[in-house]
Amino acid sequence: MTAVIETEALTKSYGPHRGIVDVDLLVDEREVFGFLGPNGAGKTTTIRTVLDLIRPTSGRALVFGIDSSVDPVAIHRRVGYIPGEFTLYDRLTGRQTIEYFANLRGGVDKAYQASLIERFDVDPSRKFKEYSKGNKQKVGLVIALQHRPELLILDEPTSGLDPLVQQSFYALVREASAEGRTVFLSSHILSEVERTCDRVAIIRDGRIIKIDRVDALRDLAHHQVELRFVDGVPVAEFEALPGVSEVVVDDHTLRMRVSGAITPVVRAAARYELLDFVSREPSLEETFLAQYGQEAVKTSRS
Amino acid sequence: MTADIGRVPSSAGRTPLTLWSRVYGFGSVFAKTLRDSRLAIIIVAGLLAGLMLSSGAAFGEAYSTVASRADLANLVANLPPAMTGIYGNPFPVMIETLGGSIAWKTGASIGLIAALWSVLALSATLAAEARRGSMELVAVTPLGLRRIALEKLAAHLTAMAIVVVVVAASTWLAGAAFATLPGDEIPLESAVGFGAWVGLVALASGSVAFALAPIVGRGASAGIAGAVLVGGYFLNGYQASVPAFAGVANLTWFGWTVHHQPLTGQPDWTSLAVVAIVPAILFALGVEAFARRDLGSTSRIPWPGFPEALIGLRGPMSRSFGERLPLALAWGLGVGIFGFIMGAAARSFGEELANISPATLDIIQAVFPNIDLASGAGAFLQLVFVEFGFILAGFAAATFVAGWASDETSGRLEMLLTTPMARARWAIAAGLGVFGAIALFTALLATGIGLGAAIGGGDVVTPILGTVVLGLYGLALAGIGLAVGGIVRTSIAGEAVAAVVIVTFLIALVAPALKLPDWVYQLALTAHLGQPMVGIWDPAGMVACLVLAVVGLGLSGWGLSRRDVAA
Numbered sequence: 001m002t003a004v005i006e007t008e009a010l011t012k013s014y015g016p017h018r019g020i021v022d023v024d025l026l027v028d029e030r031e032v033f034g035f036l037g038p039n040g041a042g043k044t045t046t047i048r049t050v051l052d053l054i055r056p057t058s059g060r061a062l063v064f065g066i067d068s069s070v071d072p073v074a075i076h077r078r079v080g081y082i083p084g085e086f087t088l089y090d091r092l093t094g095r096q097t098i099e100y101f102a103n104l105r106g107g108v109d110k111a112y113q114a115s116l117i118e119r120f121d122v123d124p125s126r127k128f129k130e131y132s133k134g135n136k137q138k139v140g141l142v143i144a145l146q147h148r149p150e151l152l153i154l155d156e157p158t159s160g161l162d163p164l165v166q167q168s169f170y171a172l173v174r175e176a177s178a179e180g181r182t183v184f185l186s187s188h189i190l191s192e193v194e195r196t197c198d199r200v201a202i203i204r205d206g207r208i209i210k211i212d213r214v215d216a217l218r219d220l221a222h223h224q225v226e227l228r229f230v231d232g233v234p235v236a237e238f239e240a241l242p243g244v245s246e247v248v249v250d251d252h253t254l255r256m257r258v259s260g261a262i263t264p265v266v267r268a269a270a271r272y273e274l275l276d277f278v279s280r281e282p283s284l285e286e287t288f289l290a291q292y293g294q295e296a297v298k299t300s301r302s
Numbered sequence: 303m304t305a306d307i308g309r310v311p312s313s314a315g316r317t318p319l320t321l322w323s324r325v326y327g328f329g330s331v332f333a334k335t336l337r338d339s340r341l342a343i344i345i346v347a348g349l350l351a352g353l354m355l356s357s358g359a360a361f362g363e364a365y366s367t368v369a370s371r372a373d374l375a376n377l378v379a380n381l382p383p384a385m386t387g388i389y390g391n392p393f394p395v396m397i398e399t400l401g402g403s404i405a406w407k408t409g410a411s412i413g414l415i416a417a418l419w420s421v422l423a424l425s426a427t428l429a430a431e432a433r434r435g436s437m438e439l440v441a442v443t444p445l446g447l448r449r450i451a452l453e454k455l456a457a458h459l460t461a462m463a464i465v466v467v468v469v470a471a472s473t474w475l476a477g478a479a480f481a482t483l484p485g486d487e488i489p490l491e492s493a494v495g496f497g498a499w500v501g502l503v504a505l506a507s508g509s510v511a512f513a514l515a516p517i518v519g520r521g522a523s524a525g526i527a528g529a530v531l532v533g534g535y536f537l538n539g540y541q542a543s544v545p546a547f548a549g550v551a552n553l554t555w556f557g558w559t560v561h562h563q564p565l566t567g568q569p570d571w572t573s574l575a576v577v578a579i580v581p582a583i584l585f586a587l588g589v590e591a592f593a594r595r596d597l598g599s600t601s602r603i604p605w606p607g608f609p610e611a612l613i614g615l616r617g618p619m620s621r622s623f624g625e626r627l628p629l630a631l632a633w634g635l636g637v638g639i640f641g642f643i644m645g646a647a648a649r650s651f652g653e654e655l656a657n658i659s660p661a662t663l664d665i666i667q668a669v670f671p672n673i674d675l676a677s678g679a680g681a682f683l684q685l686v687f688v689e690f691g692f693i694l695a696g697f698a699a700a701t702f703v704a705g706w707a708s709d710e711t712s713g714r715l716e717m718l719l720t721t722p723m724a725r726a727r728w729a730i731a732a733g734l735g736v737f738g739a740i741a742l743f744t745a746l747l748a749t750g751i752g753l754g755a756a757i758g759g760g761d762v763v764t765p766i767l768g769t770v771v772l773g774l775y776g777l778a779l780a781g782i783g784l785a786v787g788g789i790v791r792t793s794i795a796g797e798a799v800a801a802v803v804i805v806t807f808l809i810a811l812v813a814p815a816l817k818l819p820d821w822v823y824q825l826a827l828t829a830h831l832g833q834p835m836v837g838i839w840d841p842a843g844m845v846a847c848l849v850l851a852v853v854g855l856g857l858s859g860w861g862l863s864r865r866d867v868a869a
Contacts, residue, residue, distance in 0.1 A: 053716055079720060089625065092615075
């Protein structure tokens, strides 16, 4: 596969403020790549550096094999982008705003543009200042998508969208992927990444702490296992099993956290008479929780 | 099931305000509003103080003898009413004194400018914030809508108080620095009386906008209040020449205070007290309207928009021009009307001066040897308009540059620069849009001056060409602002231009008066622009303006290409 985005030890320092440190990313062609992290973790800084809106302190970012600091215009020609927060021209209508950006790019398929406006249910006759937050976001999405870019860089794209429009957006992401385009989706909405992305990178405090397939991340994560015994609980036997931790006994019930393969626990449990065996597959949210701890998840939700 | 979470002490969780928060303006709605007004305060106070001091200096220099003063008094007394009221003061008194002259020629203009600022500020302070949504966040704090409105109002009142103090101080200073004959001194209480009039007239006008803004929104309230203000100003100014105006003029605060002449020792404090009732009532109505109506909900007044061809959707240059277009029209029409009135008044002024006071004509000719008032409108415009015109052109450029900067300061630039457009291209193309706005402003101003000059008599072409020099000055200042915005950061670009305007004006004003070395005076760009309204060109200065504009534009592109784009 060809790398569409590749960063090598990408670092951006803001003096005393944290930026990003040694970020190494590799996003392949046709991939839907999730970029997950709480607010302030460095997601937007990474994106802005990749797009040459800010310059790296060290390291480099390549998009389509082009160094972002060397020829950003060549990159931008092939990219569609929606920032996490943006404002446009108050006095222009939605249609005029979309048309202006189409003019800046050139070669926009008007029929496709119209279909996007329809799919996102945008009223293009209203002035931008009169739009709600969600409708402004829709206009931004049309601008990002209307030229059928090879690479979509979307920074928290569903912010403010109602569930129906979110579904339209997810469908468009799937279509883009099916058409061979690449999507880089920054989000702190775990379910969004889980349902949309092939792979995910988790960033915390400006550093990438995990990159893997969404499925693999889930597999790598712990299982919460709960065994209810008829008789006494053989705590020591289960504590000695590989990957078992946080063992808690409550009367005839044994609860534990199991990292990695769950097979040893199943085999051990099979030797006893059980009233119940519950193993819960962790959600990505719980994976995230395990990586970040409760405090980080709270931060990401705030 | 119920849960008792206990009673939280009222003082719990209340963060003590740091000194830094208080000083920097984050301690309250009042302080934040005042902080946001700092540039406007500097511009308005600087402009009004400059106007006052330049009027004083010009009078002190031109009328330094008893005979010349007598001639001037005779001239003004014999002017036709249409001329007398041209400056907004239809009943000049003690014109032979410095205070009387300032009160007649500049006083009403100072009140008008302060009032325009108040209208713009008070129409926006609540409505604009409600429209952009930030008011909702403030409104859900435990402050309450009335208190928010009152704090914002208090901030404007404080800003106006600062301006009034500066106006009063500069009035007193003009009397102290430029008095050449007995009776020229302006006592402090007179200066205060004049400052109080400026503040009250301004607040009365602004209060109309403040009361209407929660109901009809920012633009409509500013438009209505502006119409009331400008209409009142002209009705009052021309009530002596058009008796039909007198009745209506007496309904305006300009009419109520027409005999308040503190600079000539004839204050009318009662009329000021009456004027003070207007803002008191309208401010109360505005606060109540804001508190009782749905937040941000306004009634729309139908208004025609610009044709789509002028909005500018083709590229960054046309978009930048389209964004600046309403402001360029406002500046161009406003200053153009002023230029038209000045130009149209030229013949009457020149003829009266020649008939009534040849000695005054001789004095003016001696002080300004290149200006022959009998030659037509250009000379009059050079004498009374150009200096003010440079200031206005400079401030117009400052607002255009601030608009250019808003692409980055508002966050739009991030989306624009992820299209296939290099940073330098955006900076230069959008900068050219700013230049286009200055060209439009200059064209409208030239039209006003040309029409006025045609009425005023004499050569029409030279004043029109002279207006181009004002446009070149505006281009030069815009170039400086663009360079600052590109290299340093755009958020200070407009302020940088405004600062250059004020510093240039002060150098040109103070250096000769204080007999500073000539090189100090030469630092002012306006010292190198000749006397354009009478056809005396200074090619070096004009070329310097063009160079500043072009180099500044180039530097903006170069600078932006080398730095991070603000988030």
